[in-house]
Amino acid sequence: MTGFFKNLFLYSAGHTYSNLSRLFLRLFTGIMFLQLCIRQMLNFDAIVPTFDGFLGMSPETSITVLVIIELLCAVCIMLGFLTRLAVLFPLVLMLIAENIFMASPASDPNPLFNFQPGYPLMFIGIFIYILLAGPGKISLDYIIAAHFTESVNDEAVLDNA
Numbered sequence: 001m002t003g004f005f006k007n008l009f010l011y012s013a014g015h016t017y018s019n020l021s022r023l024f025l026r027l028f029t030g031i032m033f034l035q036l037c038i039r040q041m042l043n044f045d046a047i048v049p050t051f052d053g054f055l056g057m058s059p060e061t062s063i064t065v066l067v068i069i070e071l072l073c074a075v076c077i078m079l080g081f082l083t084r085l086a087v088l089f090p091l092v093l094m095l096i097a098e099n100i101f102m103a104s105p106a107s108d109p110n111p112l113f114n115f116q117p118g119y120p121l122m123f124i125g126i127f128i129y130i131l132l133a134g135p136g137k138i139s140l141d142y143i144i145a146a147h148f149t150e151s152v153n154d155e156a157v158l159d160n161a
Contacts, residue, residue: 003082022136023080029126030078033090037070077130080139084131091127094120 023069040047045079053062068073069089135141 015144018133019136020131021136022133023138023144025126026077026080026083026130026135026139029123029130030074033070033074033077033123037067037074038068040067069093080135080141083139083141084134087127091124091131094123098124 004126015035040063044067048059051059051063053059053060057065070093073086073090076082
């Protein structure tokens with residue numbers, strides 16, 4: 001019986017599924033961020049009057065740019081394509097969202113970021129993890145890197161021949 005527990009704990013402590021875990025986290029985060037994007041598209045008319053716009057753009061254009069960035073980044077994160085670059089834009093967006101939540105009273109929700117306080121912090125933590133850990137082996141980034149590494153190794157072998 002002690003052999004069972006020993007194997008159970010030693011196996012679970014020594015074997016990790018980090019690539020599968022990163023895939024799950026990327027998919028979960030991408031779906032959650034995609035859901036946020038879709039909610040903003042559906043509530044576009046309610047958001048426009050409450051938003052000032054940024055970088056000299058009209059509110060409609062600003063929100064459209066935000067939604068496109070969210071959509072593209074969510075898809076890239078889920079696919080693991082340009083992952084570290086793809087999390088930078090949403091990371092900045094969530095930092096701004098958290099700043100808006102901290103500056104506004106709790107009774108005055110901002111419809112642009114249509115979620116409860118605390119969500120931006122959750123996204124910030126996940127995006128920082130993905131930024132540091134990378135997408136893992138189950139990603140387009142890994143496949144592309146493996147292809148280029150293989151091409152470079154093939155060229156080196158041909159040069160040495």
